[in-house]
Amino acid sequence: MNDSDGKLIAVIGGGISGMTTALEAAEAGHKVLLVEQEPFLGGRVARNSKYYPKLCPPSCGLEINFKRLARNPDVRILTMAKVAAVAGGPGNWELTIRVEPRFVNEKCTACGKCAEACETMIPNPFNLGLDQVKGAYLPHPMAFPLRYVLAPKVAAGPDGAKCKAACTFDAVNLDDKPQTIKVNAASVVVATGWKPYDPAKLGHLGYGTVKNVVTNAAMERLASPTGHTGGKIVRPSDGGPVTDIAFAQCAGSRDENHLPYCSGVCCMATLKQAVLVREQYPDATITIHYIDVRAMGKYETFYAKLQQDPKVTFVRGVVAKVSADPATGDPVVESEDSLTGKRSTRKTGMLVLATGIVPAAGKDDCPLPLDRDEFGFVTRRQSKHGLHGAGCASRPNSVAQCVQEATGAALKAIQDLAAR
Amino acid sequence: MEAPERIEPNLEVVRELKELTGGAFKRCGQCATCTIVCDLSAPDGDYPRGKMLWAQWGLKDRLLRSLEPWLCYYCGKCSQRCPRKAEPGETLMGLRRWLTSRYDVTGISSLLYRSWKAELLVLFVVALTTALGLLAYGFGHGNIRIYDGAQAFLSSAAIHRFDWAMAGVLTLFLGINAARMWWFTMVKDEPHKAPLASYLRQLPLLPLHFITQKRFSACDSRRPWAIHLVLMLSYVSLFTLIMFFLHDMQSGPAINWKVHAIGYAASAGLLGTVIFAIRGRLAKVEEQYKHSHESDWLFLALLALVTITGVTQHALHRTGHPMEANVAYVVHLSLVVPMLLLEVPFGKWSHMVYRPLAVYFDSVRRDALVHEKVTATRPEAAEGAAAGRAVHESHA
Numbered sequence: 086m087n088d089s090d091g092k093l094i095a096v097i098g099g100g101i102s103g104m105t106t107a108l109e110a111a112e113a114g115h116k117v118l119l120v121e122q123e124p125f126l127g128g129r130v131a132r133n134s135k136y137y138p139k140l141c142p143p144s145c146g147l148e149i150n151f152k153r154l155a156r157n158p159d160v161r162i163l164t165m166a167k168v169a170a171v172a173g174g175p176g177n178w179e180l181t182i183r184v185e186p187r188f189v190n191e192k193c194t195a196c197g198k199c200a201e202a203c204e205t206m207i208p209n210p211f212n213l214g215l216d217q218v219k220g221a222y223l224p225h226p227m228a229f230p231l232r233y234v235l236a237p238k239v240a241a242g243p244d245g246a247k248c249k250a251a252c253t254f255d256a257v258n259l260d261d262k263p264q265t266i267k268v269n270a271a272s273v274v275v276a277t278g279w280k281p282y283d284p285a286k287l288g289h290l291g292y293g294t295v296k297n298v299v300t301n302a303a304m305e306r307l308a309s310p311t312g313h314t315g316g317k318i319v320r321p322s323d324g325g326p327v328t329d330i331a332f333a334q335c336a337g338s339r340d341e342n343h344l345p346y347c348s349g350v351c352c353m354a355t356l357k358q359a360v361l362v363r364e365q366y367p368d369a370t371i372t373i374h375y376i377d378v379r380a381m382g383k384y385e386t387f388y389a390k391l392q393q394d395p396k397v398t399f400v401r402g403v404v405a406k407v408s409a410d411p412a413t414g415d416p417v418v419e420s421e422d423s424l425t426g427k428r429s430t431r432k433t434g435m436l437v438l439a440t441g442i443v444p445a446a447g448k449d450d451c452p453l454p455l456d457r458d459e460f461g462f463v464t465r466r467q468s469k470h471g472l473h474g475a476g477c478a479s480r481p482n483s484v485a486q487c488v489q490e491a492t493g494a495a496l497k498a499i500q501d502l503a504a505r
Numbered sequence: 506m507e508a509p510e511r512i513e514p515n516l517e518v519v520r521e522l523k524e525l526t527g528g529a530f531k532r533c534g535q536c537a538t539c540t541i542v543c544d545l546s547a548p549d550g551d552y553p554r555g556k557m558l559w560a561q562w563g564l565k566d567r568l569l570r571s572l573e574p575w576l577c578y579y580c581g582k583c584s585q586r587c588p589r590k591a592e593p594g595e596t597l598m599g600l601r602r603w604l605t606s607r608y609d610v611t612g613i614s615s616l617l618y619r620s621w622k623a624e625l626l627v628l629f630v631v632a633l634t635t636a637l638g639l640l641a642y643g644f645g646h647g648n649i650r651i652y653d654g655a656q657a658f659l660s661s662a663a664i665h666r667f668d669w670a671m672a673g674v675l676t677l678f679l680g681i682n683a684a685r686m687w688w689f690t691m692v693k694d695e696p697h698k699a700p701l702a703s704y705l706r707q708l709p710l711l712p713l714h715f716i717t718q719k720r721f722s723a724c725d726s727r728r729p730w731a732i733h734l735v736l737m738l739s740y741v742s743l744f745t746l747i748m749f750f751l752h753d754m755q756s757g758p759a760i761n762w763k764v765h766a767i768g769y770a771a772s773a774g775l776l777g778t779v780i781f782a783i784r785g786r787l788a789k790v791e792e793q794y795k796h797s798h799e800s801d802w803l804f805l806a807l808l809a810l811v812t813i814t815g816v817t818q819h820a821l822h823r824t825g826h827p828m829e830a831n832v833a834y835v836v837h838l839s840l841v842v843p844m845l846l847l848e849v850p851f852g853k854w855s856h857m858v859y860r861p862l863a864v865y866f867d868s869v870r871r872d873a874l875v876h877e878k879v880t881a882t883r884p885e886a887a888e889g890a891a892a893g894r895a896v897h898e899s900h901a
Contacts, residue, residue, distance in 0.1 A: 335536070339589075340588035341589060342586070342588065376534055377534075401535075402535075402536060402537035403537065403538055405536075405539075405540075405541030405542055405586070406542065419541045420537060421541055421551060421554060422537070423535040423551075423554055423555075426551035426555055428541070428550075428551075
């Protein structure tokens with residue numbers, strides 16, 4: 086693809102940051118290639134239940150971006166695609182992009198007949214594997230592009246033929262093969278986003294050993310109308326109502342044994358999730374264990390409002406130990422409130438670990454010669470080489486911060502083109 | 506609600522504590538992980554977390570009144586889990602050093618802990634004085650070619666008298682320091698002074714904890730306790746032999762096996778555990794061995810040398826080398842005297858008194874609360890909380 090006289094901006098990652106950079110640059114008149122590894126755009130934001138502080142759903146924001154993308158001919162979107170190799174250098178990065186087969190072409194109308202025909206179930210990637218979905222699936226109701234996907238094992242198996250037979254638009258292509266695309270880009274913006282800190286490393290907080298201990302990322306899916314519970318926040322063990330819930334802040338973050346840095350967004354995420362619990366359960370007891378509540382600037386009012394809730398308790402002391410209640414198996418949470426010097430051992434119905442932000446694409450996932458800090462975040466030191474980080478690839482950011490930073494990255498990329 | 510109390514940091518104390526602890530406590534963010542992971546912190550206890558805060562503020566009076574540093578045996582779990590690497594275990598270790606220097610009325614302890622050069626110098630001077638004194642005495646009263654009996658260079662009777670005189674001096678110093686510990690922790694500024702009945706009721710704890718270090722065994726890993734117990738029992742055995750059976754140890758050629766068997770076992774125990782501790786401090790794998798203050802090394806080096814020279818002089822004596830045995834004996838005693846003189850009342854070894862006393866006093870306090878129906882919260886808990894709030898607000 087050399088249709089842009091070499092003046093192409095490649096954006097790696099199609100989450101909120103990547104979309105923003107791509108759009109801002111394209112709307113300024115530049116050619117952009119947007120590379121996304123999932124079959125849809127929107128990434129982590131699409132998986133959120135609601136934004137803080139306004140508590141609007143992620144469709145707000147994503148929808149307008151999808152609309153802008155759909156009508157902008159200067160953005161070429163590759164989904165199910167990853168950068169496989171890099172050559173060239175500053176001013177002319179030669180990217181080799183591998184596109185995985187989707188087995189469904191652009192004729193798809195998202196009618197869902199293929200899914201009806203398909204019998205194979207796979208773990209649902211959109212819901213973090215918390216439930217199962219048909220092997221021929223629409224990633225989520227608001228997916229962009231609005232097009233089904235066939236899991237490779239479905240396409241290769243007997244279900245593939247059934248799906249093809251069921252499709253009345255000739256949209257299923259079982260012969261779809263991985264493709265390799267080469268492009269030359271004058272500027273590359275890395276917006277590969279984040280993933281939650283591996284909760285398997287938080288055994289001392291009961292994850293994986295004590296039931297009803299979940300991560301904040303799973304909590305977003307529980308609270309989301311597009312999630313596996315249809316937005317009903319329930320205990321994973323029995324699907325029962327939440328009468329008593331605890332939040333463990335800094336679960337891995339600000340911890341020299343795990344992530345030495347503050348992940349920045351978990352405090353507000355928890356405060357928001359507490360509000361979501363309150364919306365569904367007016368009488369639920371909510372306990373939030375924290376070191377400092379980092380609700381910056383205007384977010385302070387969100388925090389202050391929750392403090393007025395008589396059934397929300399803030400304990401200044403982290404959850405240091407979690408065990409299973411011998412009778413019910415539910416989490417028993419131990420902490421000391423450093424404001425009173427009082428220790429408590431409390432049984433709770435559900436424990437949410439406010440896990441932090443880790444860069445999603447490490448050295449092995451992204452072959453670009455990126456300068457990274459000790460934690461894997463992309464630094465600013467390579468700006469002069471036409472390589473820029475944006476969003477959570479460069480630091481833990483909120484959605485709003487991601488959008489701002491991504492806009493800044495678009496300007497940096499445009500400057501790279503002007504310099505040529 | 507009571508009017509808030511203004512708490513002033515004592516920067517001088519903070520500076521002292523930084524020297525004695527390594528200063529990592531400054532990194533503490535009061536998340537209280539340490540309190541929860543501690544196997545020994547009482548259900549109503551706020552340590553190590555609370556002591557970290559007092560150290561940060563240099564709250565001298567509260568620290569002096571606190572028994573809690575002595576209730577920690579440094580298993581190291583708190584330091585392992587501390588999210589800020591603020592070393593609560595080492596902080597409590599340093600607080601024990603600080604308290605030792607504060608209990609000591611002479612100021613010697615403080616000097617020794619502050620400067621290893623000073624400690625080395627004092628050790629050297631005392632060792633030299635002892636050696637010269639022993640040589641003068643030996644050449645004046647005996648024959649260097651004779652180890653035991655009437656003409657012995659250093660007769661067991663004379664050394665026995667010397668041992669008892671020194672034991673008296675050490676007991677006096679240590680007794681005064683222990684009395685000061687009691688004054689600071691149980692009397693001075695104490696609004697609810699424990700009655701005599703509480704002291705009497707809890708008295709059995711004192712010998713129990715001295716001999717068994719039972720509290721130490723409550724830590725998750727019992728290995729450090731077992732090793733410490735071997736070291737301590739070996740030492741006490743040898744001390745008993747020397748104080749009461751010195752003649753049997755030194756006379757010959759017949760061997761009193763009852764005495765010697767104990768002596769040999771104790772020497773082996775001492776040597777083994779000392780080597781173990783030195784290896785541990787060099788390897789720095791176990792949490793309690795990761796940080797070594799100069800005083801720790803000096804103490805271990807002295808104990809190792811004392812044990813080796815003690816064994817050597819005895820071996821030379823038993824193998825028929827009286828002159829060599831006498832020389833080794835002079836060297837041995839020239840190391841024993843400064844070790845005991847410095848370490849027992851002013852250094853690391855004073856913990857043999859302070860630790861059981863702290864367990865005892867802590868029980869006395871609790872006994873008094875129960876029996877005297879003193880329901881008021883201990884004041885430092887409330888003040889600690891106030892300080893905690895102040896810190897929190899300053900962060901906010």
